[in-house]
Amino acid sequence: MSSEDHMDQFEDEGEETIVEEGDDHDDIVDDNNDDMDEDQDKEEILLEDDSVQGFFAHKEPVFSVDLHPQQQHLAVSGGSDDRAYLWRLDTGEQVAALAQHGDSVSSVKFSSDGSLVASGGMDGKVHVYRTADPYAQCATLEGPDEIQFVTWHPKGAVLLAGAHDASLWMWSLPTGAFMQCFSGHSAPVTCGQFTHSGRHIVSGAEDGSVIVWDPKSAAIVRQFTSADERFHQDAVTCLAVSRDDQVILTGSVDSTAKLVHVNGTILGSLSGATESVEAVGLCDALPLAATGSVDGSLSIWDINTMRLRTTLRHDDSVTRVVWHDGEPLLTSVSMDCSVRTWDARTGECVRTWRGHQAGIMDVALTRDGRTAVTASDDGCCLVFSE
Template sequence: MSAERVGDDHFEDGGEDGPQDDEFIDPNDVLVEVVDDGDHPMEEDEDGLEGGPHPEDEIVWEDNSVQHFPNHKGSVFAVSTHPTAPLAASGGEDDLGYIWDLLTGDELVKLTGHTDSVTSTAFSSDGELIATGGMDGKVRIWRRVGKDDWKTWEFLTELTGPDEVMWIRWHPKGAVLLAGSNDTTVWLWQLPSGNTMQVFAGHTGPVTCGDFTPDGKRIVTADAEGTLAFWDPRSPAPLFKLTPVDQRFALDGITSLAVNPASTIAVVGGASGGVRVVSLSKGEVVGALAGHQDGESVEVVEFVDLATGPAAQAAAAAGGVVVTGGTDGKACIWDLGTMRLRATLEHGDAVTSLHHLPAPGKGHLIVSASTDKVLRTWDARTGTLVREHKGHSGPVLAAALGLAGGVVVSAGDEGVCLVFQTE
């Protein structure tokens, strides 16, 4: 499809989120009943220690999850949630994706057809479509069947073009899908037809991250060689590019980015621990944030809402508040109005995911996930810990909020997805 076929309705203001399911799971639900069949003598290992060796990564000391999904046969790399229904979609090392029920943990649909690891899953903004992206270069699309049934889905189409899919993002309003590839290209498709709307070819390395701006009018992408590109979806040429030739933008490769809700500022994280603030209207670097350890990459960036009313408007005009998470185990909270560090949140290992609660009045609460096997809910206004979420026996590789932010769903390297109440 030519660039002119991109309808204006897809690149106007994004729609509001629909009503959210407010059902929760009783945290006291019993997942497994263990039968007491009497005491047994403990065996001694060759060193004379009772019980033998207990590798630390095989022990789960505490599990406060309210549901689990153990169906993957390998690491789970991706998880996402439906915008209104109690559904999660996960993808893993077993070349499979699943749609499953957050409330019961039941498998609803097996998403097949990939020939390599499924590294991305995403529901469209209206919840009618689900996309999976894989290391095999395929993007596969399923759609919901029936108006009142969110448990039945059918395969729609397969999109091809990328060499290896690094990430996928749906447009905030329309049925338009964006994907970044390790072959330096970025692809844009129209659904349900599956027609290619645009191929952006302006990068020099794997396209590690990207997204639509929240207003849906522009696209921001970045690559492992350190180039940031800003696009009009209707044009194959970027509106502007920033490269490491400008020493102010030398990040040893870009690993993460996010755009503020006003669609005016991008915050970019680098492989060497640097963070840059970019004005999307000016096309230039307007700030540098130094809080992460040198040589430790910034893996995730997330904007948060710490205020309401006039205070929120003033904060947004100044750029807002952003959180950056790195492999140094830190999540740094920054005030972009002053370019100063507000607080530092500490994990025991790399931070892999950050999300702020979407419910009104809850935007100051953020959930972080880490390879230290734990997720945590924090109050970003003060940097205080609200709740710890434990149950994984391996690193947490991804997470997503569901049920209007009432739960967080996590993807574990040990092959299990868990559901926790956020507060």
């Protein structure tokens, strides 16, 4: 209620208003001024733009973004407009509009050598293109239903997709030949990747399970399920694999992260969040792990001792965390519209970038960690650089 409304209320009642010393009128004015200052602060944050470039063709929420592993000026993005685009970080120029899906594009990814790029859609299709001119489509892959994510083998042209129907599918490219279907989860597959050696696949699902697979035979090598009370008791949302492929870090709706060994040992539980853990990452420079939660917390853990080192904070849900290559630096993005880089040794926020007008869904970093490209609910991709 404004101070004018406050006075009108008394006038409507026909009462004479007398403000005496000690009246609450000053408190009301102070409260109104505080509200105005807070609104002004929020407006200034929304108007702040640290980006050096942007891509604005989507017009609707953008869910996924990736960078070419060699030509790091080339990005791919996909979103709820059912489209994926190739575009340049340095100019914002659209390089190619990829074939339209019949539903939202949930995931986009370059192959390990950058020669191919894939877009996976909620229509159950994966489109694959050669990245050399003229970005010709080489395959359309079908089989699963709604695609949750796509990911490539680290050493070859083999593509994996996780689906809502609890299955994973694998194809050989550029021919698009079907290789394997993985069945073992009982609910939508939410996350997954090849191990760094490419010898195994790790996947997580809404049934609270994590499975280690043999990609050649589609056999289950190891399985962790909610039947074990030490493991997750709700949907698995995210996972990360250590550089030596020995340790897997998982996050869950049950507000915990679990650290497990590929031999089947549950190493421990990282229990610091109060809401769903939506992002996890393992540092390759120091024995550190990061977990990001819907409660806005970003926790740094020592995985040797399983102890919490520090808890950092965003102003809203943490959606993605990415460790820098060979450094104890971590970049996180959030629904608070910010991109933040942290020194995990000290907990210091060394950089904050703003520019989006809605929450950030995904981020990709250049190899040197100096440039970030983001995908946001505001329908834009922005480029931030030192």
